Amino acid sequence: MSSAQIEIQIIASLVAIACAIPGTFLVLRKMAMISDAISHSILPGIVVGFFITQDLNSPLLILLAALTGIITVVLVEYIQKTGLVKEDTAIGLVFPILFSIGVIMIAKNANDVHLDVDAVLLGELAFAPFDRLIVSGIDMGPKSLWIIGSILIITIGLLFAFFKELKISTFDAGLAASLGFSPSVIHYGLMSVSSITTVGAFDAVGAILVVALMIAPAATAYLLTNNLKRMLIYSISFGVFSAISGYWLAHGLDASIAGSITTMLGVLFLAVYLFAPSKGVIAVMYREKQQRTEVSLLTFLLHLKNHTEESERHVNHLNEHINWQKVRSKTVLDLALKNNMIQLDKNIVSLTEKGDHFTSQAIDYIITNEDGKIEHMKDDFFLFRG
Amino acid sequence: MTKIAVQIDDLTVAYNYKPVLWDIDLEIPEGVLMAIVGPNGAGKSTLIKSILGILKPIAGSVSIYNKPYEKQRQLVAYVPQKGSVDWDFPTTALDVVMMGTYGSLGWIKRPGQKQKKAALEALEKVGMLPFKNRQISQLSGGQQQRIFLARALVQNASIYFMDEPFQGVDATTEIAIINILKELRKAGKTVIVVHHDLQTVPEYFDWVTFLNVKKIATGPVKDIFNDDNLTKTYGINYKVSIQE
Ligand SMILES: Nc1ncnc2c1ncn2[C@@H]1O[C@H](COP(=O)(O)OP(=O)(O)O)[C@@H](O)[C@H]1O
Ligand SMILES: [Mg+2]
Numbered sequence: 001m002s003s004a005q006i007e008i009q010i011i012a013s014l015v016a017i018a019c020a021i022p023g024t025f026l027v028l029r030k031m032a033m034i035s036d037a038i039s040h041s042i043l044p045g046i047v048v049g050f051f052i053t054q055d056l057n058s059p060l061l062i063l064l065a066a067l068t069g070i071i072t073v074v075l076v077e078y079i080q081k082t083g084l085v086k087e088d089t090a091i092g093l094v095f096p097i098l099f100s101i102g103v104i105m106i107a108k109n110a111n112d113v114h115l116d117v118d119a120v121l122l123g124e125l126a127f128a129p130f131d132r133l134i135v136s137g138i139d140m141g142p143k144s145l146w147i148i149g150s151i152l153i154i155t156i157g158l159l160f161a162f163f164k165e166l167k168i169s170t171f172d173a174g175l176a177a178s179l180g181f182s183p184s185v186i187h188y189g190l191m192s193v194s195s196i197t198t199v200g201a202f203d204a205v206g207a208i209l210v211v212a213l214m215i216a217p218a219a220t221a222y223l224l225t226n227n228l229k230r231m232l233i234y235s236i237s238f239g240v241f242s243a244i245s246g247y248w249l250a251h252g253l254d255a256s257i258a259g260s261i262t263t264m265l266g267v268l269f270l271a272v273y274l275f276a277p278s279k280g281v282i283a284v285m286y287r288e289k290q291q292r293t294e295v296s297l298l299t300f301l302l303h304l305k306n307h308t309e310e311s312e313r314h315v316n317h318l319n320e321h322i323n324w325q326k327v328r329s330k331t332v333l334d335l336a337l338k339n340n341m342i343q344l345d346k347n348i349v350s351l352t353e354k355g356d357h358f359t360s361q362a363i364d365y366i367i368t369n370e371d372g373k374i375e376h377m378k379d380d381f382f383l384f385r386g
Numbered sequence: 387m388t389k390i391a392v393q394i395d396d397l398t399v400a401y402n403y404k405p406v407l408w409d410i411d412l413e414i415p416e417g418v419l420m421a422i423v424g425p426n427g428a429g430k431s432t433l434i435k436s437i438l439g440i441l442k443p444i445a446g447s448v449s450i451y452n453k454p455y456e457k458q459r460q461l462v463a464y465v466p467q468k469g470s471v472d473w474d475f476p477t478t479a480l481d482v483v484m485m486g487t488y489g490s491l492g493w494i495k496r497p498g499q500k501q502k503k504a505a506l507e508a509l510e511k512v513g514m515l516p517f518k519n520r521q522i523s524q525l526s527g528g529q530q531q532r533i534f535l536a537r538a539l540v541q542n543a544s545i546y547f548m549d550e551p552f553q554g555v556d557a558t559t560e561i562a563i564i565n566i567l568k569e570l571r572k573a574g575k576t577v578i579v580v581h582h583d584l585q586t587v588p589e590y591f592d593w594v595t596f597l598n599v600k601k602i603a604t605g606p607v608k609d610i611f612n613d614d615n616l617t618k619t620y621g622i623n624y625k626v627s628i629q630e
Contacts, residue, residue: 028475083402161494168485171475174466175537178438179489180459226476226521 004129009247011128011145012261015201016213016239018152021159022194023214024235027222028170033088034191035214037076037095038069039198039207043102045069046199047109057131057143062199069195070188072098123206125257144204151200155193159232166190167228209258213239216265223276238268296332301341301359304351315347389416389451391545391576392437397446399429399436406432410446410601414578419571420593421581421607425620428598430580431467434547438464450545459489463543465534467550467580473523479533480518483508486540508536513562528559535563545576552583564590587611 026035045068049061072094079090133140140146159166165186169176173183194214201210221234246261253260274281304313311317319329333349336342341355351359392414399407407429414420422430435441437448439455450458463486486508487501509515512532517525525533531551538546546567552560567577567590581587587594587607594611596602596619603615 028472081402164488164491164496165493167477168488171477171482172466172471172485174435174438174440174470175464175485177440178459178462178464180456181488181493222476226478226523228476231476 005247005251007129007142007145008125008257009244011142011148011204012125012243012247012257013240014145014148014152015205015210016217016243017236018148018155018197019201019210019213020217020235020239021155021232022190022197024218024221024228024232025166025170025190026194026214027218028228028231032215032219033091034073034076035194035198036211037072037091038191038195039202039211041072041095041098041102042066042068042195042199042202043099043207044105045102046202047102047105051109056203057147059147062147062196065199066192066195068098069198070191073188073191119206121206121208122256122258123202123204123209125204128204147200148204151197155197158189158193162186162189205261206258209262212262212265213243216269217242220265220269220272223272223279238265242268293331293335296328297335297341298359298362300332300336301351301355302363304342304349305356305359310348313349315344315349390414391416391451392578393449393452394437395447397433397436397443397448399432399441399443401432405444406599407436407443408600410597412595412601412604414576414595414604415593416576417571417574418593419567419577419579419591420595421579421587421591422595422597423581423584423587423619424597424602428619430597431549433597434464434549434578434580438462438547461544463538463541463546465538465546465548465551468527468531468534468553470549473525473530475522478519478521479514479525479529480505480509482522482533483536483540486537489541504540504542505536508540509533511539512536512566526556527554528556531555531563532559535566539566543575546570546578548577548579550580550582552581584616 023035026032042065045065046056046061049058049064050056052064053061055061075094076087076090079085079093080087085093128144129142131143133143133146165176165181168179169181169183169186176183176186197214198207198210201213205213217235217238218231220238221231224234225231242261242264246264247257249255249264250257250260272280275283277283307313315333319325333342336355337344339354339358340352341358342349343352390413392412394410394412397407397410397412398405406427410433422433424430432441436443437450437455448455450461455462480502483505484497484501487497487504491497491501506515506518509518512535514529514532514536517529522530522533531554535548535551538548548567551563555563567579570577571592579591581591588611591607593605594607595604596610596615598619602619603610
């Protein structure tokens with residue numbers, strides 16, 4: 001690996017981490033759209049900032065552009081407060097306008113501004129190592145590394161300081177407000193970090209990848225864990241993994257790095273969406289099938305409980321009687337046997353003590369809907385979970 | 387003369403400039419277990435949120451023991467309506483109860499062993515200790531409501547505001563909750579509950595406020611919980627049979 005290659009991967013990974021942290025909270029607050037809005041509407045801020053500073057990497061430009069991000073959020077909320085349109089409509093109104101203002105500004109000043117819309121959307125990660133920070137003649141590494149590194153350090157610092165505040169205001173804004181943790185202060189703090197990260201990252205990776213890196217890793221992590229800290233760690237890991245594997249994919253295919261990283265994010269999400277242990281599509285389908293079987297089991301057990309006469313309890317008779325096909329009957333019979341709920345004696349089925357007890361409890365639960373008593377049953381049977 | 391725990395003067399609250407509470411005057415004496423009743427959309431949740439500084443009123447004032455709410459946060463605990471939070475949020479029962487301690491910690495400071503111990507005790511009190519590590523979406527409606535109650539208990543407040551704590555709970559949980567509320571009253575706390583089931587008002591509460599955009603009446607249940615006030619509040623000719 002050349003040092004440029006290593007530098008690109010480090011920059012991409014740092015961007016991924018810096019995006020995953022605010023992204024996790026955006027996803028939990030169901031505000032994925034707002035990051036899209038910010039990433040586009042910062043464009044006029046960047047152009048104006050560039051006129052003033054003449055340097056795409058100037059911190060002043062980053063702050064000016066981030067301010068445009070905040071203005072977007074304020075505008076969206078203002079339009080929404082009028083009660084005339086919903087939030088997503090408000091977002092859809094604001095950011096295309098700001099974005100097109102930016103595009104027009106670039107077009108009008110094409111000669112003065114070394115910016116083009118493609119670069120804004122897709123970034124120029126491959127060129128990042130060539131724009132270097134030189135301090136009194138010493139090469140300090142790529143400028144974007146310093147920019148995104150600084151932003152990341154601030155983000156991590158804020159995350160550690162305000163983790164509790166972020167958590168409570170995201171979960172229960174009402175309680176947070178009543179305890180004195182102003183949800184709007186936290187909201188605008190998060191929006192500021194998102195905006196600054198977006199601006200800092202956009203030069204390297206472009207607007208589209210910034211959005212993808214904020215939302216996709218967090219959405220993927222959300223499917224895998226029930227713990228906020230772990231969700232953050234997973235988001236970060238997925239982001240970094242996609243950044244590095246996306247880089248090599250681009251290398252192999254001779255394709256756009258940003259595009260390849262976005263592809264990896266998509267592939268990762270799809271895989272988890274399908275195979276996640278409890279929230280994945282396949283797991284959900286399996287659970288539903290199990291629940292159907294368990295309902296059948298219960299029906300079957302209840303039948304046994306209500307009929308003492310042997311003729312009603314003959315294996316063959318059950319097929320006809322409960323009106324199930326052979327396969328279904330066999331599945332149910334097997335499940336009952338496996339759980340020691342029935343015993344078979346010369347093809348006559350009868351409830352065991354455990355089966356009898358289980359049936360009463362289950363029916364009792366279904367009728368009264370009283371929890372507590374059936375906690376131990378939840379572990380074995382899907383039927384009684386949520 | 388008992389002390390006044392909560393005093394509300396000329397309170398008007400609006401969403402998007404449309405007032406949903408008009409000119410409310412209300413005094414809640416210390417030590418009552420009070421129901422707020424009124425039809426859907428009457429502004430019951432709005433009233434509580436305005437008292438707790440979550441919403442800014444367009445007119446009027448609220449004081450808690452004669453001082454503005456901002457100075458008295460430590461005295462007040464709040465149980466929001468269950469539907470107001472996302473139960474799929476990645477967190478556990480214990481963690482949610484711990485949130486009740488955040489107010490006493492203030493900004494930045496993290497909860498430690500002391501807060502954890504208090505949260506565990508509160509979980510024990512509402513019978514939810516065995517579920518402390520359960521993800522909150524895996525809890526039944528009644529269990530979620532108990533978690534919310536535990537979170538308020540851990541605040542160790544003087545005044546408790548609860549928005550429909552009996553919503554979607556089973557009979558056992560309802561009894562468990564009301565027993566805890568009665569215990570709080572016995573300990574001299576003031577408990578204010580948005581309540582829907584008019585039948586149980588006389589049995590559960592000793593004080594009641596009728597609300598429908600305006601305050602209709604407030605006072606002891608035995609004096610003012612009658613068909614006249616119910617009709618004024620609910621519009622139609624309302625009758626409840628009050629069991630003695
Ligand atoms: N965030 C909001 N924005 C606009 N209107 C609201 C909002 N919350 C509540 N309202 C309206 O205010 C009125 C009172 O609501 P609320 O206090 O929730 O009533 P209650 O709790 O008594 O059912 C209702 O008409 C409701 O539609
Ligand atoms: Mg309400």
